[in-house]
Amino acid sequence: MATDYDAPRVTNTDDEPSEDSLDQLKAGRNESQSAVADVEETDTAESFELPGADLSGEEFTVRVIPKKADEFTCTSCFLVHHRSRLADTAGGRMICLDCAG
Template identity: 55%
Template sequence: MATDYDAPRNNDEDKEAESLEALQANRGSKSQSASVDVEDADTAEGIDLPGADLSGEELLIQVIPPQDDEFTCSSCFLVRHRSQVARQKGDLLFCRECEG
């Protein structure tokens, strides 16, 4: 929010009086609603409890095999592009982020 430093300053008592008057005026003019907006995501239907039986569930994720220009970091286990290789120790490849 922009502040106009050239504008005359009001003292704190004026601000408190103005805000109290504004609050009292707003209280009478606006009616408050007792209803609460609830989204579908807020309900407990989408929550899986620990130990829940998920044997009947089917995953809808498409797994893509590693590409020729990708590797899996042996430290963080993230799939990275070959340009991110920082060190190779035998068959193990390490990314730049893990090597610092």
């Protein structure tokens, strides 16, 4: 069955709710959207850590493991891979399978 979407709609008055005035609808919307923040007094901005915070007093320790004999550094992504991941050595450049892909 074809439907003409340009034709005016015919609605049943039985299913349709009673028409409210625009002022009543606006008042109901404002009442239902009143937001109450659930924040305790002990919660302050000092308890939140923002990105880009000053970490100058922090000490980071990283254990550096030297490259092994069966590993290579990709000349495209500069990551250390196992020799089994070597895709191409054209022109003396060692490229991993991910970068060659």
